[in-house]
Amino acid sequence: MNVSIIGSGYVGTTIAACLADLGHDVINVEIDEGIVETINAGEAPIHESGLAERIAEHAGTTLRATTDYAAVRDTDVTLLCLPTPQSEDGSLDLAIMQAGAESLGRALADKDGDHLVVVKSTVLPGTTEDVVGPILEDESGKRIGEDLSLAMNPEFLRMGTAVEDFLEPDKVVVGATNESAASTLRELYAPILDRDDTDLVETDIREAELIKYANNAFLASKVSLVNELGNIAKEYGADAYEVLEAVGLDGRISERFMRSGLGWGGSCFPKDVDALRAGAREQGYDPALLDAVVAVNDAQPRRLVDLLETHVSLEGARIAVLGLSFKPGTDDIRKSRALDVLEHLEARGAHPVAYDPVAIENVRESRPDLEVEYAESAAEALEEADGAVVATGWPEFDDLAFDGMARRIVVDGRRISVDEADLEVYEGLTW
Ligand SMILES: NC(=O)C1=CN([C@@H]2O[C@H](COP(=O)(O)OP(=O)(O)OC[C@H]3O[C@@H](n4cnc5c(N)ncnc54)[C@H](O)[C@@H]3O)[C@@H](O)[C@H]2O)C=CC1
Ligand SMILES: O=C(O)[C@H]1O[C@H](OP(=O)(O)OP(=O)(O)OC[C@H]2O[C@@H](n3ccc(=O)[nH]c3=O)[C@H](O)[C@@H]2O)[C@H](O)[C@@H](O)[C@@H]1O
Structure with missing residues (x-):
């Protein structure tokens, strides 16, 4: 399949190299010329185990990078892997997504035939259909449901193990409004979905968007709970690691993500938990537990x-x-x-x-x-x-x-x- 990927950061570069490895023809569209040159020279712009060798193998043949959005016209599907940072007040900042959707829409205006646009970035419910979709329609002149399809397919890879996580995920979540979009994504991920250990979840777009936030909120909350229990254990002179190792043997709880200590950081948990809290408040719900999760951390x-x-x-x-x-x-x-x-x-x-x-x-x-x-x-x-x-x-x-x-x-x-x-x-x- 011919695939274009907008944004070549941690997610976009990893996915591009892995999809090329799975046999697809992939082009990365990225505004940073340095990243484009690096990929085209067969080198990895970020450090991830297993990435450099995949880029070296496929660059110049089934993996290319460009700053020119026109490249999307030669592809069947575009994955949006743009950053979704937080604003000063913690809420989701969609400016980069909007700019990327505008450029993509303009490029698609000159494409004959159907195109599928997939949001892979982490975005709050409603963003794909109410923000990205209308921009694409306005700029391309195409209509969703006619010659344009929209899907949401969140990514669960971790930094440090990105290649392995992408190729061997626990689940692939596909949020789509029509069967042809879902079937294109099933074809894109076929070798991954063929694995016994990968579940496919097909749902609507809003659910797909929220599954990603719920996933990160759950994991961040688990670590905060483990830290709170650890703080209590310390007061009693008990060893939280021994306690939680035993607790994790309960299949309902699981032994993973049980390491207590200094807490969670990174480019995702903090921003995604904050965006969900801000989004919940905007919807009129007070997320008391998530507030406490952040306070403990x-x-x-x-x-x-x-x-x-x-x-x-x-x-x-x-x-x-x-x-x-x-x-x-x-x-x-x-x-x-x-x-x-x-x-x-x-x-x-x-x-x-x-x-x-x-x-x-x-x-x-x-x-x-x-x-x-x-x-x-x-x-x-x-x-x-x-x-x-x-x-x-x-x-x-x-x-x-x-x-x-x-x-x-x-x-x-x-x-x-x-x-x-x-x-x-x-x-x-x-x-
Ligand atoms: N980093 C991670 O481990 C994971 C990130 N995510 C989500 O994936 C999304 C992307 O995250 P990252 O890859 O970490 O971001 P990143 O910041 O590493 O990369 C984004 C890339 O997009 C490029 N870019 C910005 N504006 C552009 C435009 N208009 N056109 C083309 N390229 C443009 C930037 O130059 C940059 O190279 C975010 O929503 C994030 O929450 C999801 C799962 C894992
Ligand atoms: O949305 C994202 O971008 C990603 O966010 C996290 O991935 P990541 O931030 O790369 O790293 P994790 O391994 O999840 O660790 C996050 C933080 O939690 C801390 N942590 C993790 C596990 C644990 O038991 N204890 C603990 O303190 C880590 O030290 C780290 O600071 C999620 O694990 C990924 O599934 C998700 O795709």
Whole structure:
């Protein structure tokens, strides 16, 4: 099938390379010329395991990139993978989606024959049909239900495991208003749907849009609940990891997403939970539980620094901060809880020395306001430190030697593997 993908970021690039791998002819339409050149040169513009080799294999043949929207006219289906950021007040900002839909609609005006447009970006219910659809109709002169079809197909991949998640998903959700759109998507994903472990959910567009938010809200809530239970466990002197491992054996609950500690960050959970809360309020519903989910999450970094302060007087103290990215396996620092830890340490007069295997440059560039010293290794960050906090659970922090510290005091927000006998103090945030 001939497929065009609008937006070549984490989702668009991953999907393009994977669909080319599945045998489709794919073109990425992207406004950033640097990304376009990188893909056409056979290289990956982002770091994701399994991506570079797929781009290298297909670039120039079944995978191409362009800045020119006219390319969509040679394709049967277009997947919109544009960013859907949040506004200052937390609500969903659709400006980029609207601009992309306008360019796409204008390009489709000169296309003979039918075209299917699929929204893959995370958008609130009503966006596909009430915002994207009308723009496409106005700009293209085509009519939905006649020579234009619209579908919504949310994406559930995680950063760090994007290729594997896309090719081996638990489910594919297709929201479509007509059978021909649904059948085109079934054909597009045929090799994925042939897997025994992938469920196909066919539904209407609004449900598809909300399934994505409900999914992220559920996972973020699960981690906040696990953190609240962990905070309570800590008060009782109990180990939350042992408690929740047992709880997870209940098939209704599941063992996954049970890691308590510093909380959730990243480019998705925070923005999507906020957008859903703002959207719910706009609809007249007060999302009390989701408000609490965010409040619990926001309190964890302060709790970690409070815990450290019970062992170290922070004014003037040199504190090693291990990990800056929002989770291991990525250099993404958006809404990383580690940044909140740095802010709390700074506010209390400490001198943070941070180390991360891949994310330091991103923090340096995007947060010049932070007064942090950066180290080139964990050992260098720990040198002469009066205490250390673990903010991201990178595997390389497991079984680390805490040699060289002025005082071997370690407060862990991610449950790394530690030989406590080597330390003066080892405290987990929730155990
Ligand atoms: N990052 C993730 O792990 C996941 C993201 N999502 C959702 O997918 C959507 C896309 O997210 P990401 O790929 O992370 O975004 P991103 O920010 O990594 O990439 C978006 C790309 O679109 C390009 N772009 C912006 N305006 C454009 C335009 N008018 N025409 C063509 N290209 C344009 C940007 O230059 C950028 O390269 C969002 O709605 C997000 O919530 C869903 C599942 C996973
Ligand atoms: O909508 C999105 O973009 C994506 O958001 C998340 O994916 P991602 O943000 O890449 O990362 P996760 O692995 O879900 O982790 C999110 C945050 O939760 C934290 N977390 C996760 C699991 C856990 O047990 N404990 C915990 O604190 C992680 O450290 C991280 O900060 C979802 O898992 C994806 O399904 C979804 O597609």
